Amino acid sequence: MTTSAAPLDLLLLPTWLVPVEPAGVVLKEHGLGIRDGCIAFIGPRAAALKLEAKEVRELPGMLLSPGLINAHGHAAMSLFRGLADDLPLMTWLEKHIWPAEAKWVDEAFVRDGTNLAIAEQLKGGITCFCDMYFYPKVASDCVHNSGMRAQIAMPILDFPIPGASSADEALRQAIELFGDLKHHPRIKIAFGPHAPYTVSDANLEKIRVVAEELDATIHMHVHETAFEVQQAVEQTGERPLARLGRLGLLGPRFQAVHMTQISEDDLALLVESNTSVIHCPESNLKLASGFCPVERLWQAGVNVAIGTDGAASNNDLDLLGETRTAAMLAKAVAGSATALDAHRALRMATLNGARAMGLESQIGSLEVGKAADMVAFDLSGLAQQPIYDPVSQLIYATGRDCVKHLWVAGKPLLDDRQLTRMDEQQLTATAIAWGQRISGHSE
Structure with missing residues (x-):
């Protein structure tokens, strides 16, 4: 051999x-x-x-x-860990997270928060993560320096975000970063339209055209809550997933994050398009967003990967713990003790994540010839x-x-529980300093 x-x-x-x-x-x-x-x-x-x-x-x-693959998160949000707990999704976003981001997020925040997340993930057995946050070039630099592997998605919304004044500017930046890093051995750039309720048809069309041209992946929050689906149906008469299907976004390069609401039509659309679903059980539980029917998806042949979501809504980046929660929850949701057994749960946390990113020929299993x-x-x-x-x-x-x-x-990034390339004490001190500034307790 x-x-x-x-x-x-x-x-x-x-x-x-x-x-x-x-x-x-x-x-x-x-x-x-x-x-x-x-x-x-x-x-x-x-x-x-x-x-x-x-x-x-x-x-x-x-x-x-x-290595474990964390298929969805917002790395820099580690610096908001515990900032606004025990709130429903839209209250959490609109009243707390978005105002905090408007006030604090800049390149230094993203650098320090991403490094904190990388270190936490490495110590938890994660070798690759999917990130979707502002200033993706800064996050890419952090990943490059750390030796870790990642898919970095540029967030695209209809309104200005930190680092990009419009959807067009965000798309331009994503295309440029994709070009700069297309030969990087460990970093893959993706497009990250935030969610169906924050991105218009016109902008989704632009993203689809560019992603097709570049053969790039698209990473998007979809059907995170029943409210999101209900509101879309009331306003347009169409479920968000059906809209994405009509616009031609779904397919093997599309990563639908959360998917707690799945009708028979939704399931048929996922199967037919070969779209991957990214399951984030602990964030969904904590925000009371709903339950992704993992066993039903798995039995239908849908590729289901697993993500922690950001530390601001989880509150850790512990994919092993997340996988345990996923296995337990899958049994409760399916009403069957045989749903998502341990071996399939591990596959969800490894090879299925690689498949969602289109990297299954390189990572996700231990086979001769793979990384x-x-x-x-x-x-x-x-x-x-x-x-x-x-x-x-x-x-x-x-x-x-x-x-x-x-x-x-093949390079050791954690040796006998010790990080080989990162200074844990320094990272901790930096995170504490950010916490003091954000809470208004800095000197």
Whole structure:
């Protein structure tokens, strides 16, 4: 399974290796070899030990899986974590978040907030995230410097936003950034029309034309609440998803975030167009937005990925915890204990996220030839014993504090719980200083 005699850069020897593809497989006492940032070998431990490697790492009691993929969030909003809790979505947005953004969001805010989010995500086993926030060029710089992987969506709304005075200007900036970064190995630029109620048909048409030309993805909040759908039907006689379908936006490059309201017609449209759904269970629970019927979507063949949403409405960027919530909630919503089992939940948090971004040939599973984006979870602790199925223990009995090591493109970004490229103390101090300024308690 190894293609040449050149030595491996790194050979990992975990107790369990969960490739995600093929589905449901757990490989015990296997090794994984990395060369030039890609997976070059997967095979039994005995065969692995015969290979020449510059570095060999034993990972006893650890489960090696693909890195987690956080398929929706607003990274810089980490600096608004806990600012306006226990409120419904529109009150939260209109009375608290939008005014705070108007007052505080600038390039420095986005830089510091994005770095905070990147560090939190790396420590939680996330190797790739989808971001949708203002000043995307600043966020891209943060991702570039961190060594992480990301899809960065430029938010586009009908009214001015921080960093762009109009929808046309936001679209121009997105096209320019797409061009600048189209050959970047770890960053993908997407278009982010905010939501059906903030973007007109004319602007959606422009976005569709450009995205088609560039073969770019579109990332959008859709059917987040029953109120959003009801209001659209009252005003136009059309459900928002049907409108997006009519305008030609839906398709394999479209990421529909939230989707808590799904009629039979909506489901047919999702299936027919091969649109991906991004499920954000904890944000939806906290804002009482509704429940995405994950099992129904899954059984119909819709690709469902998972996201944390921003830390201002979650309040953490803990994708492992999010996946556990998703699995539990899927069972309650479907009325079936067999809905979204642990192995499928892990697939939702890895390969399905990659598929939503069009990156499934590069990341999302541990397969020879793919990028070495991986995370090692330590299952040796008291709370994980005894282990019958390590994937069940990971999803149902393990917290993100068990993330021990993490690699992106074969490079270690977390080593024995320590960030290798970022200064945790500095990030914490910066976040505290922002909190004092925003709350009016700074000196």
